[in-house]
Amino acid sequence: MPILEVRNIRKSFGNNEVLRGVGFTMEKGEVLAIIGSSGSGKTTLLRCLNFLERPDAGQILVNGEMLFDAEDESIHNEKELRKKRLHFGLVFQSFNLFPQYNVLRNVSLAMELLAKERPDFKSRRREIMGEIESRALALISRVGLADKVNSYPYQLSGGQQQRVAIARALALSPEILCFDEPTSALDPELTGEVLKVIRSLKSSDSTMIVVTHEMEFARNVADKVIFMADGLIEEEGTAEEVFGNPKSERTRAFFSSLSER
Amino acid sequence: MSFQTVTKVLLQGFAENCVIFAVTLLFAIPLGLIIAFGSMSRFWPLKWLTRTFVWVIRGTPLMLQLFVVMYVPGLLFDVTMPNRVLGIPIDPRMFSALVAFIINYAAYFSEIYRGGIESIAVGQYEAGQVLGMTGPQIFFKVVLLQVVKRIIPPMGNEIITLVKDTSLARVIAVQEILWIAEEFTTVGLIWPLFYTGVFFLAFCGVLTLLFGFIERKLDYFRG
Ligand SMILES: Nc1ncnc2c1ncn2[C@@H]1O[C@H](COP(=O)(O)OP(=O)(O)O)[C@@H](O)[C@H]1O
Numbered sequence A: 001m002p003i004l005e006v007r008n009i010r011k012s013f014g015n016n017e018v019l020r021g022v023g024f025t026m027e028k029g030e031v032l033a034i035i036g037s038s039g040s041g042k043t044t045l046l047r048c049l050n051f052l053e054r055p056d057a058g059q060i061l062v063n064g065e066m067l068f069d070a071e072d073e074s075i076h077n078e079k080e081l082r083k084k085r086l087h088f089g090l091v092f093q094s095f096n097l098f099p100q101y102n103v104l105r106n107v108s109l110a111m112e113l114l115a116k117e118r119p120d121f122k123s124r125r126r127e128i129m130g131e132i133e134s135r136a137l138a139l140i141s142r143v144g145l146a147d148k149v150n151s152y153p154y155q156l157s158g159g160q161q162q163r164v165a166i167a168r169a170l171a172l173s174p175e176i177l178c179f180d181e182p183t184s185a186l187d188p189e190l191t192g193e194v195l196k197v198i199r200s201l202k203s204s205d206s207t208m209i210v211v212t213h214e215m216e217f218a219r220n221v222a223d224k225v226i227f228m229a230d231g232l233i234e235e236e237g238t239a240e241e242v243f244g245n246p247k248s249e250r251t252r253a254f255f256s257s258l259s260e261r
Numbered sequence B: 001m002s003f004q005t006v007t008k009v010l011l012q013g014f015a016e017n018c019v020i021f022a023v024t025l026l027f028a029i030p031l032g033l034i035i036a037f038g039s040m041s042r043f044w045p046l047k048w049l050t051r052t053f054v055w056v057i058r059g060t061p062l063m064l065q066l067f068v069v070m071y072v073p074g075l076l077f078d079v080t081m082p083n084r085v086l087g088i089p090i091d092p093r094m095f096s097a098l099v100a101f102i103i104n105y106a107a108y109f110s111e112i113y114r115g116g117i118e119s120i121a122v123g124q125y126e127a128g129q130v131l132g133m134t135g136p137q138i139f140f141k142v143v144l145l146q147v148v149k150r151i152i153p154p155m156g157n158e159i160i161t162l163v164k165d166t167s168l169a170r171v172i173a174v175q176e177i178l179w180i181a182e183e184f185t186t187v188g189l190i191w192p193l194f195y196t197g198v199f200f201l202a203f204c205g206v207l208t209l210l211f212g213f214i215e216r217k218l219d220y221f222r223g
């Protein structure tokens, strides 16, 4: 069974139809790269998966469970939605760290808030908080920031901030981790450290969707590549297929426009 | 009359100013937050009602509002202001003054809060949402402290203005410090009137230090 199945997602903003029927499936441990020119709907697609936008039509299934169905009103309960979000994680282009918390608390906050809802939280408080802290510390060293645990976001470089954001997104163990152009707000010399972290997640069997303009990275890391144009999937296939032998005229045009830069 | 006697009498007047100051803050700070939420509501009748209210309050003089609260309930509705609240005896004129000040300052505070809340990037809310936080969790754990940091300077300004505005209560015969000082002129003493400035200066000086302290306390992060 696929870990993620997206069926026929449509989304309009006013008269602007941004997604015009997008569907794909992913297997566990796969890395999917989504490429395409600006305005083609990549961000909107990730936002739909994370329930930050509500699609007008379509379905989203995780492990065969229907998480979202535009036809079924009963599925849109706010409370349920919150739990469903936890299947997905999202790393934003602009990091969006919490400025008033240090690195450790940025990573541990969501775990703490969730733990407080556990029935045994009161009786096992110390133990649970201890577990959360060690998990947060482990995630922070995994992204290579063990020496920055007590720093505040403004004291970090963009690349370091984005790595904290990745640790924060991993904290709740999402089944599918989405990245929206994780390096495009960074200076070129900082993109490498972030891409390295993402690459390391691949070897630990995370399922990931990465929207990116880093074609080298997509080619080397992605198992599957989707090229989007005008709210539709114009072409999809393995990295070798899409990069090595693009079938669509638009895909070829996109690649040549990149190499002209 | 000796300097000490005058100081003592003026201090009694200034106590009235301090009561207006403290009670106004106590009620206007939370009431302002409720008004701010009203003015940001997605339910448009509530939004326009609160915004109209804020416009009227900010668009008319506080002195006029004092007169309205003092006289209109009695003239139109035959309501008299209470002389006791929760068992505490209170001068009805003082009660009217408090009502006017609380409403007036709550309206100003609400605009400061609204500005602060609306200045927080949507990305902060969205980061909380994708981490499975509830609306209240996002407000209290993510947004609130950032808002507090941003509104401390304008709140400091407004609160220092309140210190000086308290003397407006004299227009409905609350015997605050300026009222008392003016009475000294009837016995030929003019200097107590100028001396009142020292009381206001001292009070505002303390507040300036306090706000500077809070600002430094929140200096550990940016954003
Ligand atoms: N909240 C929104 N309201 C209105 N239009 C939007 C909104 N979000 C995105 N759009 C529009 O949707 C289109 C696709 O945007 P986006 O998904 O960000 O594309 P991409 O990430 O591929 O650059 C753009 O034309 C953009 O202007």
Ligand SMILES: [Mg+2]
Pocket (backbone or CB within 6 Å): A042, A043, A044, A181
């Ligand atoms: Mg985008």
